Amino acid sequence: MIVSLRHYPRLLLCALLLCTAPAVAAAEAAVDAITQAVARPAVLRGSFTQEKQVAGFSNPLRSQGSFVVAREKGVIWTTTRPFPSELVVTADRILSRQRDGSTRVELDARQQPAMRSVNAIMFALMSGDVQALSSQFMVKASQQGSGWSLQLTPKSPMLAKAFQSLTLGGDRYVRSVEIVEANQDRTRIGFSALSETPAQLDASEADRFD
Numbered sequence: 569m570i571v572s573l574r575h576y577p578r579l580l581l582c583a584l585l586l587c588t589a590p591a592v593a594a595a596e597a598a599v600d601a602i603t604q605a606v607a608r609p610a611v612l613r614g615s616f617t618q619e620k621q622v623a624g625f626s627n628p629l630r631s632q633g634s635f636v637v638a639r640e641k642g643v644i645w646t647t648t649r650p651f652p653s654e655l656v657v658t659a660d661r662i663l664s665r666q667r668d669g670s671t672r673v674e675l676d677a678r679q680q681p682a683m684r685s686v687n688a689i690m691f692a693l694m695s696g697d698v699q700a701l702s703s704q705f706m707v708k709a710s711q712q713g714s715g716w717s718l719q720l721t722p723k724s725p726m727l728a729k730a731f732q733s734l735t736l737g738g739d740r741y742v743r744s745v746e747i748v749e750a751n752q753d754r755t756r757i758g759f760s761a762l763s764e765t766p767a768q769l770d771a772s773e774a775d776r777f778d
Contacts, residue, residue: 598709602716603698607740611769612637614741614762616645623752635759638769641777656776665776705734714739 613636620629633647642658654665665671698718701707704727705720720734732748741762747755769777 598711598716599698599702599707599718601711602709602718605714605716605740606698606738606742607764608639608697609764610639610767612741612762612764615760616757617760618755618757621754621756636769636773638773638777641769644773644776654776658777701736 613634615632615634617632618630622629630650631647632649633645635646636644638644642656645655645657647653652667656663656665663671698707698709701718701720704724705722708719708721710717716738718736720736722728722731729750732750732752734748735744735746736742737744741759743759745755745757745759747757749755
């Protein structure tokens with residue numbers, strides 16, 4: 569997913585203390601405009617490139633692959649390079665699938681109920697759900713033509729222990745995400761080849777959510 573799996577335990581701790589709050593008043597007009605501009609298809613597919621710069625290291629870690637966001641199901645995040653792997657994120661669990669086809673449940677909502685809150689944030693990032701994001705982050709929004717950007721700063725002190733900021737950019741879709749962690753590690757993700765068709769999951773995609 570957008571955040572490396574090794575960060576989920578920390579995010580789960582943060583989610584325990586998250587509370588819903590209204591969007592920042594100064595940003596409401598811009599947030600509403602961006603909310604209306606961003607598409608919310610039932611299924612969105614595309615490709616991604618990801619670059620993670622770890623503080624203290626000169627060379628970034630790069631990966632690429634494809635994804636499927638299904639509004640009623642979750643996210644399939646398939647890495648093809650440098651090492652094939654897959655994460656399937658739903659409201660109930662995170663499932664990892666390795667190169668040899670083996671699968672493993674990394675987190676289960678029956679054991680970690682707070683995971684639902686964490687996954688909701690991750691899904692909101694992928695789908696551009698601005699209102700959902702503004703309930704957890706202070707929002708600085710800007711628009712230029714058909715493009716827009718959102719800079720998100722955590723409201724919760726505990727969430728701030730994981731993130732310094734998140735920045736989203738896009739138009740009809742989210743095109744880029746930059747995550748700056750509290751330790752200054754920085755992840756940049758670009759999305760391309762986005763498509764809303766076919767509007768339903770195919771048999772293989774549906775099976776991967778089960």
